[in-house]
Amino acid sequence: MASVQLDDFIAGWIGGAASVIVGHPLDTVKVAGFFKGLSFPLASVAVYNSVALGVYGNAQRAICEYRYGEESRRGPALSDVAAASAVVGLVTVAIGAPVDLVKIRLQMQTQTVGSAKLNLIGAGSIHSIAVNTQPLYRGPVHCISRILRNEGISGLYRGVGAMYLRDIPGYCLYFVPYMLLCDWMMPEGSTTPNLLSVCLAGGVAGTISWGTATPMDVVKSRLQADGVNETKYKGILHCIQKSYRTEGLNVFFRGTAVNAIRGFPMSAAMFLGYEFTLKILRGQ
Template identity: 35%
Template sequence: MYQESGNSITSDLIEYGSDFAAGLAGGCAGLTFGHPFDTIKVRQQTMGDKCGTILNCLKRSLELEGPKGLFKGMAFPLVSVGFLNSIFFGVYGNALKFIDNGDKEPSYSSIFMSGAFAGAIQAVPASTIELVKVKLQGQIGRNEFKGPFDCLRRIYKNHGIRGCFRGLTPTILRDMPGFGVYIASYQAMCDFATPEGHHQPSVRAMLLSGGLGGVFSWIVNIPIDIVKSRLQADNLSNPKYKSSWDCVQQSYRNNGWRVFWRGLPVSCLRAFPVNSVTFVVYSQTLAYIQRTNGQRQTV
């Protein structure tokens, strides 16, 4: 009896933990491809005309800092992105099981709601991680902070816990619809690309669906991402923006509506390969864990 109970607990832990483990693997793989694109995006969004087009921003960054400048702020995300993806995919997978009881094909609305809920949960730690990343990426030709942990330490020392969560509200508002669209569009395209009679999409279908899912997600959330990045790049001691709404008003007043789409091309350019790799590694890792432990395959 005790052994059966122990085996049941172990099986449950593996079942609920498999999405977290697969998300960790997928997140780390995707980040490897995307950080230089993310650096260009952040600099375009926060520095305006000083940075210019994608090519001008890339050229200026390389002239001042060399290739290593494009990887500024990567150490912290490399450690944390696996953690964030683990939270997202773990919460998403388990929320979906809860909504649909794990006994039927989930609807797209269930997939969207589970993705939006998971996006909101992971947005809480993501806001602090992205704050540090944005601060480090904004240092062109200067090094105010020695590294990510020095940056976080100084923010906490000077501005307390509230300063460490600068940009939390727009991060949540960005990630709820963004991740809902992300996961629902991925699943819809996988279903469309999977021939009738086949239960699982091919790797090629997952690559294409993951890439396009990432692009669609950024098209939805780029305006609020602009607000988030500007709030986080702002001087915390003497802030230019009083709130998210004040940032929206000032940005529109000074730059017009086009400012809210700044950085979209480079975001999409980054999103396709990053999310292609992320979804394939996540799906293959999850399928392997489920096969190994005799679970019903969900991807």
């Protein structure tokens, strides 16, 4: 059985840090405060991406070894990439759900203790009424402790079902296009894509994945932001039904342009950092 290789995790951390730095301003356009909450995702989302890419690389090798044997030099088939992508979704959501929830809550700092109401608009966009009272959260640790105190351990995993429905197909639509585009753009006679191909393939893959994930991202973000002052949604289906009844079908596609646009530079930066670091670590 293939042993776990740590270089994928290290390269994933570098790529994740690069994607956070590039994408955070665009990420916060859909919520509040241009650079609010940057320190937390920079420290945590980089680790999250490290796990995602580390799991992907190792899962893909394990699947190929199981299917084709240890000595096979055959590259992964599309089905192998899709299966490894699904594994990534299953593993990372368990880690990423609390991270994502805390990030969204920290970006809601225009919402205060005395505010009357949240108005969520598409893909987690938050417009709120601020009054002259203390912010809800002083930082990540205070945010976590407040959620645990007010909502319990399940509060940290609010929206986890929607996140699974977003991320398992989302990762398939991330890694499969990336592999196909890298293969298509690979120079003749080369065994690895050049960095320009990596950048372009990663950017396009990010646009595809984030663009198609928008409807479930809307649901996920609404569920995660729910419960601050009141609980409006009983679950995924109730959130979908209530959102559709009050705002129509278009509500699930608001933010698609922002998601697709931010997906390109973020994913390009992540895959560039990942592949470049792998080349260094593996002496290629």
